[in-house]
Amino acid sequence: MLDVPRHEFVPEADRPRAYEDRPLPIGLGQTISQPYIVALMTELADPKPNHHVLEVGTGSGYQATVIARLVAQVYSIEIIPEHAESAAARLQRLGLKNLEVRAGNGYLGWPERAPFDAILVTAGATEVPQPLLDQLKSGGRMIIPIGNGPNDQVLKVIEKNLSGKVESRDVLPVRFVPLRKN
Numbered sequence: 001m002l003d004v005p006r007h008e009f010v011p012e013a014d015r016p017r018a019y020e021d022r023p024l025p026i027g028l029g030q031t032i033s034q035p036y037i038v039a040l041m042t043e044l045a046d047p048k049p050n051h052h053v054l055e056v057g058t059g060s061g062y063q064a065t066v067i068a069r070l071v072a073q074v075y076s077i078e079i080i081p082e083h084a085e086s087a088a089a090r091l092q093r094l095g096l097k098n099l100e101v102r103a104g105n106g107y108l109g110w111p112e113r114a115p116f117d118a119i120l121v122t123a124g125a126t127e128v129p130q131p132l133l134d135q136l137k138s139g140g141r142m143i144i145p146i147g148n149g150p151n152d153q154v155l156k157v158i159e160k161n162l163s164g165k166v167e168s169r170d171v172l173p174v175r176f177v178p179l180r181k182n
């Protein structure tokens with residue numbers, strides 16, 4: 001966390017607040033997550049040096065950058081093209097080599113790059129998207145906020161065990177912007 005310059009990921013005007021433990025607006029109604037939540041989601045993903053990880057909801061690229069330091073390869077998908085482009089440019093400027101960003105609907109995952117050891121969804125869903133579950137390796141984990149709205153979301157860990165059985169546990173209440181279905 002200390003290695004990643006969070007001030008590079010927030011708008012110029014918010015730089016003085018970049019190292020406070022709170023979310024900040026990044027434009028077009030979206031936010032960069034609170035550092036505590038980024039750290040928690042990263043830890044819950046149980047990242048290993050050989051892992052391939054999918055992130056849904058690139059936003060600023062901050063969460064992707066944090067986890068990219070701990071795994072082999074990160075793929076991150078963002079539905080707002082302007083955010084996908086500015087995040088890709090930022091990551092190139094910062095010299096990230098093991099992180100690929102594209103614009104698209106992450107509800108559908110990234111089938112060409114699947115399967116994934118871990119999937120981080122950084123927007124709130126009403127249910128676990130089936131395409132993401134399909135693209136998770138056996139033995140893999142998905143970290144995802146689930147709920148019916150911003151005031152009713154729980155961060156969940158979804159584990160697919162080696163025989164393909166899926167188990168879910170609640171971690172804590174959270175508040176993420178909605179995951180779009182299309």
Ligand code: SAH
Nearest residue numbers: 057059060062063078079106107122179180
């Ligand atoms: N992880 C980001 C913060 C995410 S904010 C960071 O570290 O900065 C949530 C992001 O999810 C927003 O940018 C929003 O546009 C995006 N999003 C919402 N629905 C999506 C979908 N279906 N596919 C991909 N991205 C989506």
